[in-house]
Amino acid sequence: MDCKNVQANLSDFVLAELNETDTLDIVRHLASCRACALEESETRKLTYLLGAWDAVEWRADLTRRIQTAAAQYLSLLGQNTSPADAEDISWRDRWNSLIEAVRNAQRRCAPVTYSMLVAAIVGMLLVLLKQPRQPVDPTLVFLAGIWWATVANGLFRLALSGEEPTNGAADGNKTKVDLRATTIAGTAAATAVAAMFIGANLLNVVEFVQQITKNTQVGNYVPVICFSAASLVVVALSISALEKMMPHRGRISGTLVGLIYSSVIVPLLYLANECRLDPVLGLCTLGTIAGAVVGGLLGDTFLNTKTISRAWREMEL
Amino acid sequence: MVSDERLMERVKSGDAEAFDALWQRHGKAIFNFIYRFVGDRQEAEDLTQETFVRVLQNAPSFNSHQRWTTWVYHIATNLCIDTHRKAQHRQAVSLDECLGEDDQTLGDILPDPQANTEEMAQQRALRRDIRRAIRALPMEQRMVVLLSQYQGMTYQEIAEVMGCPLGTVKSRMHHALKALRAALKEWM
């Protein structure tokens, strides 16, 4: 790390918010750079100084006031646990914990893992469908990939993001059952399933599985699989570059889900149909990726203009 | 010790003792957070009361998988922001004027018999300058400094409370500390 980097990270260093590698880098730098060491000691001194503003006491009657104000709500809460309401609350609780679990999964899972899960579910859906072979229109496959990247992914992210409703009420909105978000998520899920059915019909999954299992020349598929893997790497690199440009990681990671779908699932679906390496397939996949990058970003941007403009404002501060 | 989240589950069924326990555990910290933000004792007391009323109003939607402190500070933070915005609209008198010199701390009320008057006067002057420097910060930066320095929250927790990305918290903190260093230069 150079002086500029070290000084940019000094507050995080002093507050022990850096990872081990960066912390060690800074420690090493401080040992050899007097200017940065001085900056560090000043920052530490400042945080120590701030501690001089110690806590104040409230007036004696605040506890009594709060107990009085609380009494009526507590009695209401006590009444609310009648069997019918209890059922209502537990339904909401269950729904909230489901939403929360999905949110946490999204937050904790690396986007790639999350995408794999999505891919696995989609794959299972496809295998479950048995339809006679029909001709494939490549345009529809591109549209399916781009559609996923923009609409479904954007809507899911919006529904699960815990964005506050626009009424701006100052309370714990994040945990409320948000009917709007629920409706959006429900509609998105229904449309996604419908689209998968259409896609599966078009692409004839049974044929694909049969060919894969019969064909012993695995080598035929290697180039296509390599191509998919390479496109993943390209997408991941573009995403990390974009994340540096736009600090709103959540949104862009969401887009990544769509992009991976488009770059991995779509080529595999092509493989299902073609079962051979085709230069046109390569070009088509590249086109899909490019379309999905643009589409995914546009979709997420349109759906989250408020959040993204806030992120930009933060950068300007 | 029973966790805050368990206590809140009991509050959901109207348990007054559990509510009292949460108040005893966190009341003072939340009051001080609000007080440091708004700068007026009476207003801070009113907002603390409102925060705990909202805890009860929103109790049914509290999910025990989330951290209670994150949830309650989110409520308090939103209340502070609303109040700040309203005050801006009203073009209210400056916070420092509101506060005057009555910003007494426990140390002022129960002075240390060993400490001499000059030392105390200096401490008071330092506190006044810190207060002014922090209140001169833009609202979001002030919030981040208060949550980090006085509530001991990590960036991750602050991001959850404020509903913003981690990077935003970092950048707010960086700018806030820079401004504070400039403002408190003579004390360093």
Ligand SMILES: [Zn+2]
């Ligand atoms: Zn240096």
